[in-house]
Amino acid sequence: MSTTELTSPTDTTPLGGPSLPQERRMLTPIPGPRSQELLARKADAVAAGVGHTVPIQAVAAGGGVVVDADGNSLIDLGAGIAVTTLGNAHPKVVAAVQAQVAQFTHTCFMISPYESYVGVAEALNRITPGDHAKKSALFNSGAEAVENAVKIARKFTKKQAVLxxxxxxxxxxxxxxxxxxxxMPYKSGFGPFASEIYRSPLSYPYRDGLSGSDAAKRTISLIEKQIGADNLAAIIIEPIQGEGGFIVPAEGFLPALVDWCRANDVVFIADEVQTGFARTGAMFASELFGIVPDLITTAKGIAGGLPLAAVTGRAEIMDASHTGGLGGTYGGNPIACAAALAAIDAFENDGLIERANEIGTILVDRLTALQASDPRIGDVRGRGAMIAAEFVDAATGEPDAALTGAIAKACIAEGVIVLTCGTYGNVIRFLPPLSIPDDLLVEGLDVVAAALAAA
Incomplete structure (x- = not known):
């Protein structure tokens, strides 16, 4: 049976988009027999290095659920790693994509330009932080946006080092x-890596106890002693770290770094691939810290699930590259651009920033209540609908990756998709689509609480 033919056992409405029943429904163990068939094919056909977190065959998603081929309906607290922030198959995105795909699917913007690419650039120039003149360039993925931001910064400054x-x-x-x-798993065995990359400790209030000012002084001292401002092209940082564990820097840390960059002709790059587009309760997380980046990288939530990414920044920096120095065959694909324009319209006009903050309140209230009675939750942190819980050994405060993994595995078995993260593997991150109903979110958190109690 095809995805479009599959219907809910309890509802005759075709599955897809917001018409999906918003319920947790477990008809088989995870994985069910049809999901097992796909996973067996995956093992034979797909490179072993491409893993998966949830052992299902997804066939439909919308609102706050993902439905598998066996009819199970799982509560989605991951949103495809913050990609389907709008919710899967958002009506505005679907309509825009359908209209565009009927017109043309590709010309390559570098060959024959089209309006939607320019429209996305105009929108990004308008909605990103700062009222200075800006320009944008479009790419395919967050990593590609970061690569190009570094290229642009090096070209502009005529320096090479990156922190x-x-x-x-x-x-x-x-x-x-x-x-x-x-x-692990991102770098091990894949070197050698690009040169002139340096690293600084981050402001990590839960673990370092430093004020933002002191943490910034530590970073600046490292730069001046080990790199030299005259050699540093750019500082790149996630305003709130994603895969690293949703670490929120102490107040004053980011503004101090921005000020230092301005005084030393260093480009400040905010990587907002995960934090951008209403996820943190602001259009961009940089706004929460009162900073205006020189360059900002975006992807994930930008196009409602289609592959698109961008670098947006000060016009004089973006224009430093020679003609032909930026681009790519698929960068700013017209279908993805149509989706992005629809998604940005929804982010701006459908109350989604407010919705992210409502979701954040539910998440933080429940997780801090659990923390008050369970010392294994060492920290609850984040902003908006980007919240995490860090799990630790109750006696030592050391990271407890085994506990974290057990909780995540138990949640998935009970039909709740959660994602782990953190350098030590001891953080569960909550990234629900903003379309999730409150009762479904609360039910998902009930499952998390039960998994913690049973672990």
Whole structure:
């Protein structure tokens, strides 16, 4: 039976988009027999290095659920790693994609330009932080955006060194692996990596106890002693770290770094691939910290599930590259651009920033209540609908990856998709689609609480 033919056992409405019944429904163990068939085919056909977290065959998704081929309906607290922030198959995105695909699917913007690419660039220039003149360039993935941001910064400054941070994640290409802090599974065995990459400790209030000012002084001292401002092209940082564990830097840390960059002709790059587009309760997380990046990288939530990424920044920096120096065959594909324009319209006009903050309140209230009675939850942190719980040994405070993995495995078995992260593998991150109903979110958290109690 095809995906479009599959219907819910309890509802005759065709599955897809917001028409899906918003319920957790377990008809088989996870994985069910049809999912097992696909996983067996995957093992034979797909490279072993491509893993998966949830052992199902997804056939439909919308609102706050993902439905598998066996009819199970799982509560989605991951949103495809913050990609389907709008919710899967959002009506505006679906309509825009259908209209565009009927017109043309590709010309390559570098060959024959089209309006939607320019429209996305105009929208990004308008909605990203700062009122200065900006320009944008479009690409395919977050890693590609980061690569190009570094290229642009090096071209503009005529310097080579780049500073990244502990716990940071920026992608899986050679340069972005060099920027990424975590060896397994992202870097191990894949070197040598790109040169002139340096790393600083991050402001990590739960573990270092430093004020933002002191943490910034530590970073600046490292730069001046080990790199030299005259050699540093750019600092790149996630305003709130994603894969590194949803670490929120102490107040004042980011503004101090931005000020230092301005005084030393260093480009400040905010990697907002995971934090962008209403996820943190602001259109961009940089706004929460009162900073205006020189360059900002975006992807994930930008196009409602279609592959698109961008670098947006000060016009004089973006224009430093020679003609032909930026681009790519698929960058700014017209179908993805149509989706992005629809998604940005929804983010701006459908109350999604407010919805992210409502979801954040539910998440934080429940997780802090659990923390108050269970010392294995060492920290609850994040902003908006980007919240995490860090799990630790109750006696020592050391990271407890085994506990974290057990909780995640139990949740998935009970029909709740959760994702782990963190340098030490001891963080569960909550990234629900903003379309999730409150009762479904609360039920998902009930399952998490029960898994914690049973672990």
């Amino acid at each position: 990244a941070f502990d716990h940071g994640y920026h992608g899986r290409t050679n340069l972005t692996m060099a920027l990424t802090a975590k060896a």
